[in-house]
Amino acid sequence: MTTPANKPGKPPVGHVLMTIIVLGSLWGVAEVVLGGALKAWGVSHRAGILTGVGMGIMGVGLAIFVGVLRKPLMLLGIALVAVLCKQLVVPVLHVSVMCKANSCLAVLLQGSALAGVVAVAGRRLHGSYLIQTVVAASAALVARGAFHLAGTKLAPCAYLLSFSRAGGFVDYMAANGLAWAGFSALLFPLGCRLGARLREPVLAVGAARPALYYSSSVAVTALCWVASGVAISLGF
Numbered sequence: 001m002t003t004p005a006n007k008p009g010k011p012p013v014g015h016v017l018m019t020i021i022v023l024g025s026l027w028g029v030a031e032v033v034l035g036g037a038l039k040a041w042g043v044s045h046r047a048g049i050l051t052g053v054g055m056g057i058m059g060v061g062l063a064i065f066v067g068v069l070r071k072p073l074m075l076l077g078i079a080l081v082a083v084l085c086k087q088l089v090v091p092v093l094h095v096s097v098m099c100k101a102n103s104c105l106a107v108l109l110q111g112s113a114l115a116g117v118v119a120v121a122g123r124r125l126h127g128s129y130l131i132q133t134v135v136a137a138s139a140a141l142v143a144r145g146a147f148h149l150a151g152t153k154l155a156p157c158a159y160l161l162s163f164s165r166a167g168g169f170v171d172y173m174a175a176n177g178l179a180w181a182g183f184s185a186l187l188f189p190l191g192c193r194l195g196a197r198l199r200e201p202v203l204a205v206g207a208a209r210p211a212l213y214y215s216s217s218v219a220v221t222a223l224c225w226v227a228s229g230v231a232i233s234l235g236f
Helices: 014-041 045-063 074-086 089-093 099-128 129-154 168-208 210-233
Strands: none
Touching: 014 045, 014 074, 014 099, 014 210, 045 074, 045 099, 045 129, 045 168, 074 099, 074 129, 074 210, 089 099, 089 210, 099 129, 168 210
16 A cells, blocks of 8 residues: 555644544444444454454554554544443443443553554555554554453453463463454454545545535444444343
């Protein structure tokens, strides 16, 4: 994927923030609806699949703003919106924010890890499928390792505590980290390619028809949050 020769002007901050909200909401509804469906169906490596989906969505955002916005910190914004969407369990089910503490921690670590690795990769990220694959896999492994360490402190569960033994971290990474890395390596480059295709129309609509840009973004965001709320109320 290459950056267009004629780069568009830098988009307004409001447009960037709106895109972050939309992408974060899409990630959030995927965590709630797809995550609930995968759990109900008993699909293996559910966490790995959801990690890959999140990485793919962040790849879309990076590709849309390549050449006009070089701030991987936007990934933290996308992750934060996804976390807020997941935390709809609090007002809908009247539970504590700790109910989804570890899953929200995982999302934040994914955004943080990818932001860090993308910052190191720099412009090379958008010139090579191999680099995109390595970046995604590396970020997923970093996030998974950090999750093992932080999750046992934030909201320790029986599964995490089962690896609190000599050699447990290595076993944990072998059982979980490889799935995170594999799905991320697959879906992040696909997200980058989708973002590359969306880049010109998204930036063009934002520049020429800002009212349409904002109204459609608000509509998509509202749909994601309503769908998440309904899914949570139904037990997803």
